[in-house]
Amino acid sequence: MKEKKRDIRALTKEQLRDFFIEKGEKAFRGNQVYEWLWKKGAHSFDDMTNLSKETRLFLDTYFDINHIKVDDMQRSQDGTIKNAVKLHDGLTVESVLIPTATRTTACVSSQVGCSLNCEFCATARLKRMRNLQPDEIYDQVVAIDQQSRMYHGFPLSNIVFMGMGEPLMNYNNVLKSIEKITGEDGLGMSPKRITLSTSGVPKMMKKLADDGPKFNLALSLHSAIDEKRTKIMPFNEQFPLADIKEALKYWYDKTGTRVTYEYVVWKGINDTIDDVHELIKFCKVIPCKVNIIEYNSIDDPRFEQASPKAIDLYKTQLERNHIIVNVRRSRGKDIDAACGQLANKQ
Template sequence: MNNLLDYTLEELKTWMKENNESAFRSTQILSWVYKGINEFDNMKNIPKPLISKLKENFTISLPTIIEVYKSDIDGTEKFLLGFEDGNLIESVLMRYKHGNSICISTQIGCAMGCKFCASTIEGRVRNLTTAEILAQVLVVQNYINERISNIVLMGSGEPLDNYDNVIKFLELVSADYGLNIGQRHITLSTCGLVPKIYELADKKLSITLAISLHAFSDEKRKEIMPIANKYSIEEIMKSCKYYISKTNRRITFEYALVKDVNDGREDAKALGKLLKGMLCHVNLIPVNEIKENTFKRSSKKTIDDFSEILKSHGIEVTIRREMGSDINAACGQLRRSYIKTQKIEGRMKW
């Protein structure tokens, strides 16, 4: 059975024609789907014979909301979502004055092995389908009964390691027949899969590309990010400059500050020299402390000093505001905690 959320308008039109149905019904059907209707019987302007045919061939499958945790500090909501195969993912809703933002996952687990990230500890279980990525936005939007206007692909998983499904998701979520979320309101974060950055650049999308850099040298980067053993910073910089030349879009470099690892004044100066003159900005991230490693976050003074040094090199800098710190809002933490509890208490899968 095919999940209707995997279908573009053109693909559904093709199916309609192949099944002797009017192609214009495709727009009506998808309109219902993106309004939050996931039962074919509730699509009031669709003929019953077509509804029967749709039921025989399609599902509109959304994950089950297992738990919702709401921060008492800033209202951030973390959703633990379950799929029919028993796998779990997390999505995080963040409320800002400029609108609702959602951080979504692209894989169950992650194969990249970054030492500061909880979602990669047990490796990658599988890729999410296009429908499963899209469904996170739909199920949360339906739950809050408010429009989501910004998307960050920065949850569990490496988006460019699930390239085809992510690209199709970007097409669907920004389509005018769908959620119509403009690509300029979407950020894709990658640890730096160089060949895929080139592929993405050639598509000339309007999304924001964020590179998880976290170090100025290959030696330091290898200490915390295994991907640095495959792609050097020089290769990443070349791919980023190519991306900028193709899209004219500013790149964000994410830099998680780890106490006594990559947060020194010399680190800041070297990073400033590396990025000077690029169309970019740096997002400094106080590292999320997890019990599986000994990394500690830098002090506020260290972070502020790091920021000022970068600014002195002419680089725009932001310091990420910590959201949902009281609900384990960092990617992977909630899923691991929930699975561990289930195992300890001997429960069946949700």
């Protein structure tokens, strides 16, 4: 019976070296293959041109490279690119390239669908089908880096884990992907240019703090009032704000790094002065900054962008209390590539 091929990118460098030794080859071949896989992003053994044809055929006998494929690419009027990314098993996720005058940011997915149930997010309607492997996350970054160079003339500068899925519900694979993205034997990107965004899973936030990450943390907050947050993010009932505050304090004590709060303001939901005051109190828990994000419609009449007056109220009051606040305008809305819109519509 023919032996089933293994996914070669599931092996460490040491395991690859051991494989070559076991087959009577030189150990350094493992280093060469590892570099092709993780530094150069090779999707085929034929690409590994410093290996003999015999070695490439030999590798193909035992292994597969389960790489992604950009199945569909849409370009927005503002330069944003949305990719429908086909995985090796036929499932699809989406990733986005967000350009500005000075940088390009990759918004990558970590799950097919999502483990959580935020009412305002299109991805939540898909439910979670599976977690992405480290190489599938890494491949999204490589593809967007290539697009950044091709369409904008410079390499990818930043990465946000704000695509489909809750990154902390795919903890090990997400951290392994960041190791490959930041490692010297990988893409060598600075971890300071990576932000992991969570909807708030206290136990995993503490675990992350214990693991001493060098990247940034963002919390998708949207209300600092438990009752309101539970209405729009029902899982808040299991992970209430008191537990999240405790996890944030733990994070700051361990890392000394401030957190960014992502916050959408909706008409009739969280646009009152009481909402603003509760957010200000929440911001006093640890050093932080607030990103007020424009709402992107998912055709749900319950959610409507708040008035400019309400946004200005938040901005003015936060600044008056010496809290850093940025108002973020969404990009890629014309191709459903904006925050909260990723749902594999095609």
